[in-house]
Amino acid sequence: MDVSVDTVIRNASLADGQRSVDVAIAAGRITALGPALPLRGAQEIDAQGDLLSAPFVDAHFHMDATLSYGLPRVNASGTLLEGIALWAELKPQLTQQALVDRALQYCDWAVARGLLAIRSHVDVCDDRLLAVEALLEVQRQVAPYLDLQLVAFPQDGVLRSPTALANLRRALDMGVDVVGGIPHFERTMADGAASVRLLCELAAERGLMVDMHCDESDDPLSRHIETLAYETQRLGLQGRVAGSHLTSMHSMDNYYVSKLLPLIREAGVAAIANPLINITLQGRHDSYPKRRGMTRVPELLAAGIEVAFGHDCVQDPWYSLGSGDMLEVAHMGLHVAQMTGQDAMRACYQAVTSNPARILGLQGYGVAVGNYADLVLLDAPDPVAAIRLRAARRLVMRRGKVLAEAPRAVSRLHIDGRPAQVDFRLQR
Numbered sequence: 001m002d003v004s005v006d007t008v009i010r011n012a013s014l015a016d017g018q019r020s021v022d023v024a025i026a027a028g029r030i031t032a033l034g035p036a037l038p039l040r041g042a043q044e045i046d047a048q049g050d051l052l053s054a055p056f057v058d059a060h061f062h063m064d065a066t067l068s069y070g071l072p073r074v075n076a077s078g079t080l081l082e083g084i085a086l087w088a089e090l091k092p093q094l095t096q097q098a099l100v101d102r103a104l105q106y107c108d109w110a111v112a113r114g115l116l117a118i119r120s121h122v123d124v125c126d127d128r129l130l131a132v133e134a135l136l137e138v139q140r141q142v143a144p145y146l147d148l149q150l151v152a153f154p155q156d157g158v159l160r161s162p163t164a165l166a167n168l169r170r171a172l173d174m175g176v177d178v179v180g181g182i183p184h185f186e187r188t189m190a191d192g193a194a195s196v197r198l199l200c201e202l203a204a205e206r207g208l209m210v211d212m213h214c215d216e217s218d219d220p221l222s223r224h225i226e227t228l229a230y231e232t233q234r235l236g237l238q239g240r241v242a243g244s245h246l247t248s249m250h251s252m253d254n255y256y257v258s259k260l261l262p263l264i265r266e267a268g269v270a271a272i273a274n275p276l277i278n279i280t281l282q283g284r285h286d287s288y289p290k291r292r293g294m295t296r297v298p299e300l301l302a303a304g305i306e307v308a309f310g311h312d313c314v315q316d317p318w319y320s321l322g323s324g325d326m327l328e329v330a331h332m333g334l335h336v337a338q339m340t341g342q343d344a345m346r347a348c349y350q351a352v353t354s355n356p357a358r359i360l361g362l363q364g365y366g367v368a369v370g371n372y373a374d375l376v377l378l379d380a381p382d383p384v385a386a387i388r389l390r391a392a393r394r395l396v397m398r399r400g401k402v403l404a405e406a407p408r409a410v411s412r413l414h415i416d417g418r419p420a421q422v423d424f425r426l427q428r
């Protein structure tokens, strides 16, 4: 053994089912991968058969609002609309420093959870654009360890709010990466459709991606996704556009959906569901039976559409829980969509890893030779067990450097005459 590299991770399992794999890392990239590699690492790590995965990716988040729960009060009704009203109360009280501090705190949580790429919407409806400045600063500070992609998001409606369009253009000029929107919050269906057209044209002019909050509503007639697919096709934006939430699809007529799915597929529009949020926000006007409200994830996947699960919110006006754990997001998505088959559960894991990585356009992502050594070692043997256990992140690595470590989750029992430890990873 005369060839040495920076690090060799021994005896790992991979998300595609390969077992007993060694992974060699040099200069921040994966340089070799296979069984019993005849290489010596300056650092040798024993994976003990656990799952070595590409990092988690969150395709939908709000980092300007995160960790503000209770400011200035909590959301009493638990609805989307009270959340938006509450955020409007909080906005004038925000300071740039507080925004930066909260966002950096969240990024620490994210790294500890193996979440190394986040697409965050940033509200552009405050004329001071404080949140935009703050998150651009955060983006710069976290760049060595976390990919933060920003979406210019007109929370109060790009047409409904008088200064939103000008602010959105300013935010893009300042370096925000993606064009956002919220057609279902515009005053009328016609304005919603006009906002989609306007924003897609803006993205086409500037060569940018689009990610809209789209049809986050229980109204089965909220059909802005149709316009989003149409405009994507018309402007040649295929593969650069995502529709976030799409919850009205849950309530739509089945015949209409059978026409809609191929249109979304044809336009190459990705769908981003946010299961933790939408299982709590949707159906609030229902008595019983009560709608779940999440978009039609298995049907979107079966139609060949790219689907990701996003976290959306952590401790903010819309959601009081969360900790940056994308396995919790996948766990909820699996339940709400009833994706309980083995392939379906693995698809839920892909919805928080490889699928959002493609939506964000991440380069060098994935456990393969030549890609970045951005890796997470989980306290679980495979993706399904990782979701079941919301497994501890034994090790989080970016560009070959260890950023975070955590012990395996083992409890000690104090019951006479019984085994002293409980190992939750054992199956059967």
Ligand SMILES: [Zn+2]
Pocket (backbone or CB within 6 Å): 060, 061, 062, 121, 213, 244, 312
């Ligand atoms: Zn959102």
